[in-house]
Structure formats: C-alpha cells, structure tokens
Amino acid sequence: MFAAPALAASGPGAPGAGDDYFPGYGNGGYDVSHYDLALRYQPSDDHLQGTATIVATATQDLTAFNLDFALTAKSVRVNGIPASFSQDGLELTVTPPTTLREGEPATFVVEYAGKPSTVDVGGISPWVRTADGALAIGQPEISSWWFPGNDHPRDKATYDVRVTVPDGTEALSNGQRTGRSSLAGWTTWYWRNAEPTATYLQFLALGQYEVRAGKGAFGQPFISAYSENLGELAGPARASVERTPEVLDFLAGEFGEYPFEAQGGVVPAEGLNFALENQTRPTYSHLFFQYGSNVSVVVHENAHQWFGDSVSVDRWRDIWLNEGFASYAEWMWSESRGTGTTQEIFDHYYGAHPPDDPFWQVLPGDPGPSNVFHPAVYDRGAMAVHALRNAVGDAAFREILRTWVGEHRDGNGTVEQFTDLAEKISGQDLDELFNAWLFTSGRPDVGARTGVPEGAGVRSGEVPAAVAEIDRTHRLLAEREG
Template sequence: MRHRLIVPGAAAVCLLLAIPASAAEPTPGAPGVGDSYYPDSGNGGYHVSHYDLRLKYQPKTDKLEGTATLLATTTQDLSRFNLDFLLDVNEVLVNGKKATFAKSGVHELEITPSAALPKGKDISVVVRYSGTPSQVKVNNFTAWYRTPDGAVVAQEPEAAAWWFPSNDHPTDKATFDISVSVPDGYQTVSNGILGSQTSKLGWTRYNWRSAKPQATYLTTLAVGKFDITQDTTANGLPVLNAYSKDLGDNAPAVRASVERTGEIIDWESSLFGPYPFTAVGGYVPNVKTGYALETQTRPYYSPSSFANGANTSLIVHELAHQWFGDSVSVKDWKNIWINEGFATYAQWLWSEKEGEGTTQELADYIYNGVPADNVFWTVKPGDPGADKQFDRAVYDRGALALQALRTKVGDKTFFEILQGWTAANKYGNASVQDFTTFAEKVSGKPLAQLFDTWLFATSKPAVSPNATDTAGKAGKAAKSLKAPAQPKSWKKIQEAQAAHPHH
C-alpha cells in the first residue's frame, strides 16, 4: 500500500522530485493470457523456465501426491499471481517463504507472496499438493484416465491442471524434470529421456528429463505395466516405445506401426529439417479413448486407432507434430492450422512416398469429393472457432492450403519454406500470419490471397489447389477436374484424423 507523507514547504517539493517517476504499486498478474478461444488459460505476470515435479502415485487408489517446484521470472511488479491447478493444495512457498493461497474460478490457484515481487526477479515457487485426479472434473470432463493397471494423462488443449500446477498455455514453454515413485512392479512413461530408476522400501522411482522447451499440455504421464523397447534411429537418436501388456487383438498392429517410429523420424527429418529434440518414441496404454496426441518426444496412441490393422499414417501425423505444434507452437489456439494442417500434409507426403496416392491425387480427391454446399467449406482452418478447433476441415482444408502453396511456388521453394520455418521458429510460437509472411519472404511471391482463399474463405474455392490457372480461368479449370479413384492410403488417413483429439 502506498503511504502519503505530508512534509511542509519546499522540503515537500524536494522529496517529491526524489521519488522515481517509474515508481508504481505492485499489481496482481492476470488470471489468463487472453487467448482467443480460452481466455482464462495461462496467467500473466511471469514466465516459467523450469518445472521440477516430484510425485508419488498409488494405482490402486488413484491417489497422487506431489511437490512442484517452478523456476520463473516476473514480467511486472507483482502483488499476487495465479497458477492453473485443480487438486488440493497443502502449502505454497515463494522464494522459500510461506505464501498465502486460495482457489478461485474453475482452475485458478491465487498465490500471494509474503512480499511483493519486483519486475525482472527470478523466483522459485514450491507447491505441495495431493488428490485423486480422475475424480476431478470440469464440465464433466477429466484429462486423467484410469487404466486397468494405472493411469494416463494426455489431452489437448488442457491437461496439466489435473496433475501439476502450471502456467498452462503454449506460449509459456519450459524444461521439465519429472520424478515419479510407484509401487514396485509398476512403471512410468513420460517425456524425454529416462535418466535413472531406483527402488527402495517397496517403491520404484523413475526420473524423466525434457531438456528442451515444452508446452504444458504436451507434458504427459502414464503409470502401468508395459513392455518397453529401445533402439536408435539411423542418426543415433534414442527411441523408447512402451506398450500395455493387455492390448488384446490390437497388439500386433500397434507394434507394427509404432515400431516404425525411428524410420519415420529419419524420413521426416529429411523434409522438415533436423529433429528438434533429444529423444523420441511412443506409448500405447490400455485405454478406451479414441484419439492420439503429439505429447512431446513420446506421442500417445489409443489402441482403438489400430483396430483395422497397422496405422502407420497416424504415426507419421503425430511425429510430424514434433516440428509443427511442439517445437513451433501456436501463439494463440486460433492458430491451430500451424499444427494440424502440416501434420496432415505429412501424411499425404508419406502416401506419395509409399506409392499409395500422390499429394495431388489426395487434394483432388477431397476437393472434388466434397460438395460446395457441405459445411466442410464453411469452417475456416485459419480461425475455426473453439467449437470447431479439431474439425475435419482444419486437417483437410489445412492440407489443401499447403498443396496450393506447393503448386504456386514449386517443390524446391516449398520445402525450403518448410525447413526454414521450423529452423527460424524452433522452440518458439507462431501464428498463421507469421507463416504467410515467412512464405512470401522465401518465395518472393505475394501469397496473401492464396492463404485467404484456402484458410479463411467460408465457401468452396473456385479452383482446385493444384490448378495454376489465372482467376479468369478458374471456372473452366474447376469443371475440367475429375475426382481420381480413391487412393489406397485414404482410408488410413481418414482413420488417423478420426483418431485425433476433439474437444
């Protein structure tokens, strides 16, 4: 609180002049970053650089206990700040001193330190907590799923609040150390590299490290009993895959797909640039969900995604996200196209490589196969709305936009754009407009109209993304296009898209 001093005469003037003009009352950090779709996600007033999570989990009761230590830097003079969290909090320390705390809203943990925090200060925040995550629901939804032998947390756009306190928005990435203690006989799977595991007093502790910046929703944890395989890619990158021991009839198809992770990463690296992380793999717990998620370095897959046999296209999709979505993440959730359009186009490139339909055939198949009056054409991939964030159009129309770009600039420039984009924005955040500007710079061509047509129009474009005709010839060109026979890989691609998370 500011205190007013009353000093008589000229002395008062001298004192006022001595007060720095920049002096200001500390204020609370915002309870959200102002995202277009999820304004309450994330928080203002600080940036987190590292999370250290020390957890203990009992699969039989679903009881989770934890101590989270956050290293952060303030971005304003802070009187109070928020974390996104849903479990019960026992104690909070800020810079080693007890802080007061209270729950507010749906998932806000308000923390008031013992003294105000000046802008630019490095701080540590320790939160001790416990709870039963699967019993905590928001709008009848939980990101934490129990399995027959444990649990798994993997969801988009929000999942962290069910198991650790965080600044839960992709714009605040951090590194992670995740240490989890489980009863002997159980295992854990998380992001990055397993540094060590030790057993004591009937419990085994697993220590995982993600040494590169990682968004909170891309941070995952699975507890259960797994078969684990380890290998390296052709470039020496460690690969760790984990499979539930009870996948039933889907088990062979699961392994036939996920075990190709190293091969696919090497191929995608040749197209998108060097792989941006220090480990890779995938995991398949025994869950009934029907989606996959690009959790960083170790994508999550549902067994049902492989009910019809091997689904290599899905592996291609989730691994492509390691560049598009994980390394280069959204600035705002309305920019979801920079995740899903590129990952879907990677599936098309794989189809082309495997001789199961070229990217042009796939684009023509969609363009000619979806009538102009279908609602598909009313969804804008460049800003689909929160209720349509994972709509089929974001994936398919998003990929059509990239095929149109490839046709416009040619193969050489197109792949220069992709590799330059992932390099220029590595570990950062970007928007649709950022990509448009970058593509124009690399190609030397005006592309705003092309992206407006394929990403923001609410009607079917008058010409296929493969056409090079001028606007005056668009009608004739569209009429002359005939839908090719359905490519062999199309069913697999549709299955993969159906399996992707939808909120």
C-alpha cells in the first residue's frame, strides 16, 4: 500500500511523495485504488477531452489534497459535490467541501480538456503527437499529461480506460480489451487493467495500427499492434514481438509465475526512441528493428513485468532493481540460446570498461536523478546481479529471485530490502559485494567477496554473439533520459 509521508492528524496532504530524486512527484494524504478514465481524442488537432473518476481512501483527516496534472481542469467534484481547486505547474490542489476522514473511501471526479503536446511544465513535455495520432508513453513522467492522479510508483491502482476516437483510428492501452463500439463516426475502445499498476506504466497509443489478438503464454490474451507505417521494419518488428509468449515462458521458468492477466506489445512508427515496459503491453521504438529482429529488447521489457511492474521501485533511487535485473535477463536468455554464457558476457563488459573509465563513477544503487537511465545502471547493474550469482551459487540465486518477486508482488521494494533478503537466503555477509558494485566508484576488484572471478575481462578475445544486440538495445533504452 502507499505509505504517505508523516503528516499532522488533520490538514492538507503533502504535495509530494517524499522521493528525494523527484520531490514533487506523487502526493500524500490518500491512497488510490482505481482510476476510471473516459477519454475522447481527435488526432487532427491533438485535442483530448476527459473525465477521470478516482476511487481513493484518505490516509489522514484531509482538508485539501493534490493531484499531479498538467492539463487544464474544468471542474472537480469530491464525493459528488463540487470542490474548489487551483493549478500551478503539475499540482492540482483540491479543497473538498468537507474534511475527508482518515480511512473513509472517497471519489474524485475531474473533467478536463487540452492539447497535451502543447503543454510544457518545467521543460518537460512527454506526450508525443504523431502523424496519425499520439503516444502517451514515458518514464518517470507521462500520466500527468493525460489523466490526474497520484504519480508515484508507491501508489498503484487498477484501471478502466475507454477512449473514443474517429472511426479507423486504433486506441491501445493496458490489460484486456473488454469491448469496442461505434456510433456516428466515432469508435470507443474499452480496456481493463485489473492488477495494481504504477501511473507511469499505464499508456496510450493512438493512430493507425494493425491489431492482432490471440492466445499467448499460459493461455492468456495476447494482443500486439504494429503501426501501418512501419514499412520494411514491419517484418523484423513482428519477428521479435510475436515471440513474446516464448519469452514469457522462459522468464516464468526463471522468476516464477507471470504476475499479470494479459500480454503483448506495440510498435509505433515514429515519436519514440526507446522502449518502455508498460504493464502487460510493452511498447518498442521502431528503431530497435532497423538491423533486423531484436529479441533482446523483448526479453528486457518483459523481464520488467516482474522487476519493475509487479515489484516496483519504492523510490526512484532503487532503479537498479528494475534495470539491472531486466538487463541480466537478456544475458540469461543468451545463455539459454547458446549465443554467449552469462559469464562470457560479464567478462566482456568487465573488460570493455577499464578501471579509469567514467562508466565506473555512476553508482547503480544510487545513480542520482540525472543518471537514472545511465548505461552503467543497465550494464554495471547486470554485472552486479551476476556477481551476486557467482558469490551465492545458482541454487541460492534462483531462490533469491523467486522469493523477491513472490514476497513483493503487486508492491514495491528497496535495494536495502533486496540485499537483506540475499544475505538471509544465502547465509552470507554480502556487504562487501554490494558496496563494491552498487555504492562505490571504480571497477570492483577481482575476488570471491566481490563475485569477480580470476581472468574476468581477459578470458577470451572473442565477443559473445549476443553482445552486439544487447549493446544496441541498451543504447536506445537509455535514450529516454534525453
């Protein structure tokens, strides 16, 4: 559940969740359980009209509260009664007509409209208008440009999203498609995301797409969509994303039960230069497929369904728990396919970055807000995971991963909680290993206590076949920071 910052017994909720990397993100004083979003979008002028109904519970006696929102609110009701409100930047401050009592359920209804691509707050404008529609895809911020909410991974909720667009335009979102209807030249698409989801992992892709629906892994609904404008990249995109069920079968064998009710993927033809692990339906830039099929990125984004989506960061400084493990999943996939063992890939990256490389100055366990998506978070982060495996052995490593995702399912976790779990299961003191890999500048030394075997980096002059694809994938994944 969402843990609000400590506040007085009665008063306004905090305008932030207390995250030291992004202090203004999220809010205190309430916990959202469900978002119902009714949207109408016109691609020709990027006009979005919406009604958001937010089901929440006050976590204190609440005289006022904030919602994170960048568009213009037209009206706000709290428990059916009009409420006063004001907006400043990303903060929509609402004063309910009466104090909301701690523990009592409440409903907030916000009506709004605007052209999201024209809205810039503090130099940030993540909504992307395309030639045939739009993309609401981003990390760590995107939700505020299309619905009001509590925009921090600690406050997860379920979603119903219905999007009305002109006939012939597709509207894609998370979870299961529960219906589609048409009236007077407009089509409404209905989506339900039934598992707790962080706000930034809820997405929209609007435009001209070929939508495929069938059965995926574990007998679940599998929905994939490809822009009709992909041209020569359509083939390699399909050759990659359509392997998602196979990838999920593999990952479930490593991490445990798949935590969600649906699966798939979306590939737009423009407007995106990275991939994002949108819950149940990752979205991939067309650029990943410019050299042919790319299953590494499919593995990476679907590994996030466990590491990042089901178990989300408690603070953005915990990003290693997302990117280090998703990157290591690519190494595990490579080993299973005979294109390079995890140790061979470790040796490559350890040797590719000499001790004086600035790469080693970024700390995966606390990279800083400007380096959340630095390549070191991915590659040094994956090396840290492998070093742990070397130190504790395969059996304990597997138990650590499965216990972590099982105990924290639908919740959040910190790096400290993970390291404590690793020590508990392995029965080892791992402080030296984690400090060297996550919290100390410089390349970790060779040694059993750091998980770096003798000969690392010089074991072979040959580069594992998987590395080229992994490198291309990670360069693009880090582009979101730009």
